[in-house]
Amino acid sequence: MSIEYPPSVSLAYLPTPLQHMKRLSDSLGGQTLYIKRDDLTGMELSGNKIRKLEFLLADALRKKADVVITYGGVQSNHCRATAAACAKLGLRVHLMIRGQAQPPYDGNLLLDELFGAEVTFHPAEEFRAQKERIVDECIRSYQKQRRKPYYFPVGASVPLGCWGYARAFEETLEQLKALGITACNMVTAVGSGGTLAGLLLGRELLGASDVTVWGINVCDDAAYFQQEVRQLLEETNDQFQLGLSVARIPIHVIDGYVGEGYAIPYEDEIETMKQVGRLEGIALDPVYTGKAFCGMLDQLRKGKFRKPGLSDQEAIVFFHTGGTFGLFPQKEHFRFD
Numbered sequence: 279m280s281i282e283y284p285p286s287v288s289l290a291y292l293p294t295p296l297q298h299m300k301r302l303s304d305s306l307g308g309q310t311l312y313i314k315r316d317d318l319t320g321m322e323l324s325g326n327k328i329r330k331l332e333f334l335l336a337d338a339l340r341k342k343a344d345v346v347i348t349y350g351g352v353q354s355n356h357c358r359a360t361a362a363a364c365a366k367l368g369l370r371v372h373l374m375i376r377g378q379a380q381p382p383y384d385g386n387l388l389l390d391e392l393f394g395a396e397v398t399f400h401p402a403e404e405f406r407a408q409k410e411r412i413v414d415e416c417i418r419s420y421q422k423q424r425r426k427p428y429y430f431p432v433g434a435s436v437p438l439g440c441w442g443y444a445r446a447f448e449e450t451l452e453q454l455k456a457l458g459i460t461a462c463n464m465v466t467a468v469g470s471g472g473t474l475a476g477l478l479l480g481r482e483l484l485g486a487s488d489v490t491v492w493g494i495n496v497c498d499d500a501a502y503f504q505q506e507v508r509q510l511l512e513e514t515n516d517q518f519q520l521g522l523s524v525a526r527i528p529i530h531v532i533d534g535y536v537g538e539g540y541a542i543p544y545e546d547e548i549e550t551m552k553q554v555g556r557l558e559g560i561a562l563d564p565v566y567t568g569k570a571f572c573g574m575l576d577q578l579r580k581g582k583f584r585k586p587g588l589s590d591q592e593a594i595v596f597f598h599t600g601g602t603f604g605l606f607p608q609k610e611h612f613r614f615d
């Protein structure tokens with residue numbers, strides 16, 4: 279069985295590697311841990327967003343849009359990936375950034391400017407409270423100039439974007455099959471829900487019931503994301519007439535690893551990042567993958583991924599969804615003595 283995808287534009291380097299984390303697995307007593315290196319979808323285009331953008335920007339081009347509008351936080355990976363992809367495709371891009379301009383710029387924001395994005399800053403509270411009005415004004419201002427804007431929200435977590443991670447699911451399943459693995463757990467960070475929704479869509483369309491997909495939220499809470507992801511799956515099902523029974527899809531979101539809040543790192547997380555760095559030479563990021571990996575290891579210790587009747591834990595595939603440029607602006611949280 280294979281999936282019929284909507285049209286897309288090729289931007290990411292695919293397939294990304296699926297690597298065995300051998301030294302880390304050994305240190306955990308033999309648990310088989312793999313990492314799906316979606317931080318290697320590109321350099322400037324790295325991370326999970328680019329898989330979603332392959333579908334959205336194909337649609338923008340098809341509709342003859344000439345400016346792409348989206349928004350995110352100051353260190354938004356989504357905004358940076360959108361800026362890079364639009365530069366490559368010759369599309370103008372307007373990024374509405376939630377927060378203050380504090381030059382000199384660092385990390386993703388530095389890259390947004392480097393890629394020629396039009397960047398506007400909006401006080402965070404006001405943006406949260408009046409997002410629809412602010413976005414609407416931005417869209418209208420381009421329409422008044424007789425331009426054709428194409429808008430999508432933070433994380434590109436809309437039905438069309440979901441196909442990116444349905445495709446990632448299929449790609450990973452093939453890599454696992456080549457290794458002789460059919461049953462496993464897949465784990466991803468959840469920030470706006472599109473990655474988790476996409477993986478679940480892939481699982482459903484391929485009938486891969488031996489794979490359990492887990493999300494670990496890095497903001498809000500499990501109940502919020504269960505609802506968001508189900509709604510996104512419902513919309514995708516309706517929009518593409520997939521005939522899925524969405525109410526029956528199990529949506530597992532593990533809460534408890536947000537810490538004090540979105541993008542605020544904590545000690546266990548930093549220790550996990552150091553452990554992964556020292557044993558595997560892999561850099562996680564402090565906003566998404568650091569928290570999700572920390573949560574995954576904690577849940578592993580608690581036996582979460584063990585199936586009834588099995589003595590060993592099944593293999594785990596952690597999706598490294600990128601975020602590397604967001605590490606450097608948070609350097610003050612890291613001490614090495």
Ligand SMILES: Cc1ncc(COP(=O)(O)O)c(C=O)c1O
Nearest residue numbers: 469470471472473566599600601
């Ligand atoms: C590096 C990284 N990992 C994970 C996520 C979470 O993905 P999603 O927004 O699809 O839940 C994001 C974005 O939110 C991200 O930038």
